[in-house]
Amino acid sequence: METIIQASYMVxxxxxxxxxxxxSSPVTARRGIVxxxxxxxxxxxxTFMVPEIIDSDQAITNIALIVIAIVIGGGYAWYSGKNVAMTDMxxxxxxxxxxxxxxxxxxxxVEILKARTEASHDLTGSTSxxxxxxxxxxxxxxxGAIIGTISFSGSIIAWAKLDGRLNRSKLLPKQHLVNAVLAIITVGFAASIxxxxxxxxxxxFYALALVLGVFITVPVGGADMPVIISLFNALTGLAVGFEGYVLGNAAMIIAxxxxxxxxxxxTQLMAVAMNRSVANVFFAGVGTDAAAATGDGSEGVMKEIQAQDAGILMSFASQVxxxxxxxxxxxxxxxxxxxxTQLLTEKGVTVKFAIHPVxxxxxxxxxxxxxxxxxxxxxxxxxxDVNADFKNxxxxxxxGANDVVNPSAKNDTSSPLYGMPILDAIEADNVIVIKRGRGAGFSGVENPLFFADNTKMLFGDGQKAASELIQAVKEL
Structure with missing residues (x-):
């Protein structure tokens, strides 16, 4: 039986x-998920074949608990996966x-508490x-306990920030010092265990680790959320691997x-794409109120354009x-x-989509x-691959993009975004920005692109504005 179990885990x-x-490829991604x-x-x-589960005196209870967990977790995952909006992904x-x-x-x-129970049988108290x-x-x-707990509480805070349930937060006084002290104390309790x-x-120990995850994530700005999500993904994998070793489960270790x-x-690739280190993502606080208040404010007037005029401009463009x-x-x-895009292509316009890593x-x-x-x-x-094309x-x-096209990331050394590579949209002959309002991006940093001489603003909901552009192009 053990051979079958281990062979199955390897498969x-x-x-x-x-x-x-x-x-790794969009073409085969669906197959990979399957x-x-x-x-x-x-x-x-x-798991149902593991001797510790089926040969135990509590075998029926064990199997029932596993089935209940699978039904609840699997059912919720299936429902949420089928119904989640792309905006909530x-x-x-x-x-x-x-x-x-x-x-x-x-x-x-569970493993620590089981070991504690066994150690408590030693009346001298010398067993650890x-x-x-x-x-x-x-x-x-x-x-694994430290990493998993930090990933858990940190991810919950990340979810709350992404879902708009937690507003942009200010850095607490001596925030990074507090985090460092809290981390040292947590490690101290880990050693004590x-x-x-x-x-x-x-x-x-668990309470401190939970708080540490919260304190680490709260100061992280909106511009860095993709990096944080991928980092917590890595931490979760690491924690699962460690606990796989604890359980002797090869599948958990490899996964x-x-x-x-x-x-x-x-995480590293995305941090490099932002010209920042992972540590800087945690300690810079880009997107907090304090960070957003720094940097030179943009001056000028946003120049509006109507959808009909924008449609004409795009229809007669050589490249969009x-x-x-x-x-x-x-x-x-x-x-x-x-x-x-299809309408413009039919008119002989070359259309490309430019994607920033974050x-x-x-x-x-x-x-x-x-x-x-x-x-x-x-x-x-x-x-x-596309930045050089903007000049042509x-x-x-x-x-709907803001920080990733912000020229202050290249030109303003006082900007919290300074050093982050951007899409050089400002180098195009004309820039049309579809935007709901006049506010700054998620990082809270003002964008000089919106005030540039070659930029026109098409205010409104993205879908409505796109529909108006479609109608304008069709009428030509």
Whole structure:
């Protein structure tokens, strides 16, 4: 039986890896999701064969609890996956990250409490958690508890910020010092758990880790949310891998390693794309009120344009580059933008989509929206591949993007965005910005592009504005 279980876990692990490989291309991504899902189903089914579960005196209770958990978790995941709006996808990803981290932390708690119960049989009180679990298992179990708990509470805060339930926050006085002290204290309690078996110490340790996750995430600005989401994804994978070692579960170990390494690489790539370090994302506070107040304020007047005039300008352009942002997702305008693209293409206009690595609220957010609308992959360009084309572009159409086209990131050393690579929309002959209002972006930093001589503002809801552009182009 043990051979079958381990072989099944290895097959599941292979499916995880192959699935991740398939996800590296938009063409094969759907297949990759199916393969990875099949691996997870296999790993879950094999759980029913584990001797500790089926050979226990509580076998019926164990199986019943597993089935209930699968029904509740699987049912909710199926319902939310089928019904979630594309605008809420970042929130769902953040929540799923948090649940994964929370599950890993819960596994650690169970194993630590089981070891504590066994240690309590020693009336001398000299037996520690590490004596019961072994040094390696105890260390990895406690590390998984810290990382998983931080990922859980941090992801919940990220979800709340993305969902608008938590407004932009100010940095607390000495925020980073407080975080550092809290982290040191948490590690101290973690060490105490290793050398003892005190219940109060365990409770305080988990409480501190929860608070640390909150304190770490609250100061992180809106412009950095995609990086934070991918980082918590990596932390969750790491925690799952550690707890897999604690349980001796090969599938959990490999899945955790795959998710942790992929998430870490994605986090690093996105940070590099912003010309910042991961540490700077946590400590700079871009998007907080304090950060948003810094930098030179833009002066000038936003010049408006009517949809009919914008339609004429785009219809007779040689090349149009469309730059989507989170505002497009909020307005659910991706389908209208694709319809507009088709009309312009029929008129002989070259149309490209320019995607910034951190556009939206999660990694690949804009790519997902455009793929859903049916935009061909060969029309979608990464920032480094399209930036040189702006000088030869007649019209740059910005819909719902703000910080990723902000010239102050290149020109204003006092700006919180300074150093972040941007899409050089300002270099196009004409820039048309579809925007609901005159406010700043999610980072809270004013955008000089909106006041530039070659920029015209088309105010209104993204979908409504796109519909008006479609009508204007059709009338020509």
């Amino acid at each position: 599941a692990a292979v499916l995880f890896i192959l699935g991740l490989k398939q996800m 393969w990875a899902g099949a691996g997870m189903v296999l790993a879950t089914l094999v 970042p929130q769902m990803i953040a929540m799923y990250n948090g649940m994964g981290g929370g599950a890993a932390a819960a596994i650690a708690a 958690i590490s004596d019961i679990l072994g040094p390696d298992v105890a260390i990895l179990g406690i590390l 290793y050398f003892s078996a005190d219940l109060n110490t365990i409770i305080i 955790g390693i795959v998710v942790g390494s992929a998430g870490s690489l994605l 580059v469309i730059i989507p942002g989170y505002g497009m997702a909020v307005a659910q305008a991706q389908h209208k933008i694709w319809e507009l 556009a939206g609220r999660m990694p690949g957010h804009m790519n997902v929206l455009l793929a859903e609308a049916g935009v061909p992959y060969d029309m979608i360009y990464d920032m480094e 572009t007649t019209v740059a159409l910005v819909i």
